[in-house]
Amino acid sequence: MNGMNGMNGMNGMNSMNYNNGMEMGGLGMQPGNFGGMGMQPGNFGGMGMQQQQQQQQRRPQPPVEYGAIPINTTCTVKNILSNDSLNGERCVVTGFDSKSKRATVEIENTTMALKQSNLLQNVEATIFQTSRNELNGQRIVIIDEIENDEDEFRYLVYSRQAKKTMSLKTENVKFLDRSCLRVEGLKGNPENNGLYGKVEGFEEGRYLVRVSKAKILKIKMINVRV
Numbered sequence: 770m771n772g773m774n775g776m777n778g779m780n781g782m783n784s785m786n787y788n789n790g791m792e793m794g795g796l797g798m799q800p801g802n803f804g805g806m807g808m809q810p811g812n813f814g815g816m817g818m819q820q821q822q823q824q825q826q827r828r829p830q831p832p833v834e835y836g837a838i839p840i841n842t843t844c845t846v847k848n849i850l851s852n853d854s855l856n857g858e859r860c861v862v863t864g865f866d867s868k869s870k871r872a873t874v875e876i877e878n879t880t881m882a883l884k885q886s887n888l889l890q891n892v893e894a895t896i897f898q899t900s901r902n903e904l905n906g907q908r909i910v911i912i913d914e915i916e917n918d919e920d921e922f923r924y925l926v927y928s929r930q931a932k933k934t935m936s937l938k939t940e941n942v943k944f945l946d947r948s949c950l951r952v953e954g955l956k957g958n959p960e961n962n963g964l965y966g967k968v969e970g971f972e973e974g975r976y977l978v979r980v981s982k983a984k985i986l987k988i989k990m991i992n993v994r995v
Contacts, residue, residue, distance in 0.1 A: 770881055797845075835979050836965030837865035838872050838949045843911070844888040846876070860888070885965060889914060890949065890995045896928070897943035897990075907931060909942070911995055924995075940990045944968055949991040952986060961986060 838844070842862045846855045855876070863880065864873035871882040889911065896907045913925040915936055923936040944950060948968045952961050966980035975987045 770824075806854075815839045833982065834867055835967050835981060836864055836870075836949065837867075837891060838885055838888065839947075840864065842949075844872075844874065845891060846874075846883065847887055847914070849883075849887050853873050859891075862888075871989075873957050885949065892944070892946045892948060892995060894926070894942045894948075894995075896926075896937065897941050898939050899937070904928070904931065909937075920983050939993070940974075943971065943990070944976070944993070944995060946970065948995065950976065950988075950995055952978065952980070952988055952992060954992045955988075 840862055844860050846858045846860060849855050858876050860874040860876040860883075862872050863875050865871070865982060866873065866882060869882065870885070872885050872888060873880060873882050874888070891911055894909055894911060896904045896909055899905055907928050907930045909926040909928050911924055912927055912934065914923055916924040917923075922939075924942050925934060925936050925937055926942065927934050946968050949965055950968060952964045952966070957963050961980070964980045964986075966978040966986065968976050969979050969985065970977040972987070975989055976993060978986045978988050978993070980986060
């Protein structure tokens with residue numbers, strides 16, 4: 770069977786106001802003319818709204834982290850050697866530290882910083898070009914990773930439509946735009962291995978992955994991990 774293997778039935782599994790022209794006490798005070806001082810709205814203390822906006826625009830903005838796993842993403846902890854009791858735990862991403870390149874996650878009301886490579890994102894994808902046409906295009910959720918004795922990598926996924934789990938090769942799992950993916954296994958440009966980026970498109974069987982403001986990589990499906 771091309772691209773899929775080990776379909777397991779797990780039936781019943783759920784997915785996971787300023788009144789214009791108001792006169793005050795017969796004094797004929799108009800809005801924006803308090804005490805005859807002629808103060809206009811947005812001009813209190815000599816500081817106009819426009820000036821405030823200009824100051825805000827001049828403040829340095831934090832850099833966009835294209836390689837950060839999005840906040841509120843549910844993940845499964847994996848491959849932690851120092852504390853293997855965490856492996857398999859579900860967590861939610863709450864932030865990203867651009868200096869350490871670690872994701873801040875919350876596990877059972879405990880906050881910790883973990884490498885993104887120690888997180889499997891339980892995100893949605895679609896089934897892509899398998900030999901089973903009735904499955905192609907179905908939405909799935911990533912549950913786990915599988916590596917067999919032949920060092921073949923697969924995803925364990927769950928299809929709500931089919932109400933079953935199945936294992937799929939990487940080339941049969943198509944991630945959605947804006948997904949955060951890690952580049953892996955490149956031989957021609959190995960310096961890009963380990964980089965994370967956001968999916969901005971899919972052309973001719975390759976993802977367009979933006980890893981920085983000025984850099985987009987065109988990566989085969991077999992060379993990304995979620």
